[in-house]
Amino acid sequence: MTLRHMRIFLSVYQNGGITKAAEQLHIAQPSVSLAVKELEAYYGTRLFDRMGRRIYPTENGKRLYEYALRISELFDEAQAGIKNWDAIGSIRVGTSITIGTMLLPELIKKFKTHYPALSVKAVIGNSDGIEHRILSNTIDLALIENHPSHEDILFEPFAQDSLCAVCSPANPLAKKAGVSPADLAVCPFLTREKGSAVREITDAYFALHGLSISPVWESASTHAIINAAAQDIGISVLPQMLAEEYIKNGSLTKLPLEPPINRNLNIIYHKSKFLTPAMRDFCRLCREITP
Secondary structure (H helix, E strand, O other): OOHHHHHHHHHHHHHOOHHHHHHHHOOOHHHHHHHHHHHHHHHOOOOEEEEOOEEEEOHHHHHHHHHHHHHHHHHHHHHHHHHOHHHHOEEEEEEOHHHHHHOHHHHHHHHHHHOOOOEEEEEEOOHHHHHHHHHOOOOOEEEEOOOOOOOOEEEEEEEEEEEEEEEOOOOHHHHOOOEOHHHHHOOOEEEEOOOOHHHHHHHHHHHHOOOOOOOOEEEOOHHHHHHHHHOOOOEEEEEHHHHHHHHHOOOOEEEOEOOOEEEEEEEEEEOOOOOOHHHHHHHHHHHHOOO
16 A cells, blocks of 8 residues: 555545545546545455545544544655755764864864754764774764775865974974984884874884884874973974964974875765765865865
8 A cells, every 4th residue: 555545545535525636636536536446445444435426434434544644744744854854964074183173163164054954973083993983884974184994985085284293492403404204213202192194194104214113102182292392302293284383383393304294184984875965065165175
């Protein structure tokens, strides 16, 4: 039995006849009569008594009317809710700590001007943890600072960033115009925890030059590293967008890396994920952001 049968039954019931129901529904009278007969055959009971030109609902017809009305209303409610879900539902976004600190607030603010009723749920953590959330479908998409490591995760670059070495203005290296991996490898080194994008990129940078580091300070907090560097506890390599404020106010000195570290910032999502129009608009806004 279909929703069409229920709609026809409701119209016949409410209009008290086949003719008016056919006019209301803009279908032929025989089609209306057939739908009623099919309903009666399906339920094995008469739904209307036909007396002259009028029809009257039977007791079973009255009972079915209550159910049919609820079914029709629920369907209409579902149609409205599902079709508008992209505008009134939610989007779950994950980001690395750097992107979550520097870019996400502005992104969400702009996104909400287009989707004021849509809830944006944000999760900020290291890139490794964010990838796990993509794979477990606890977030819809994410913004990270490296390429995803899992083959089931797709990525799209949306911006570029560079890393720079930073130290206290009191550090002897602060007078240099640039530093090499060999210069940094012999210094007390401050770095992010394993699993973070910055740590992975830094380790790979040193390994590429046949070097390794033994950090004197590991932290999940970039601000803790910045404060430690400002106190001349050691030297660090950080995203320039995060360090820029402290370089400008004199707390840190920027040491250009030779060779430099440039990277793409990426939008990631599971290869099987359906991206709603709102999610695609969020991705578009990401590409319009300049770090």
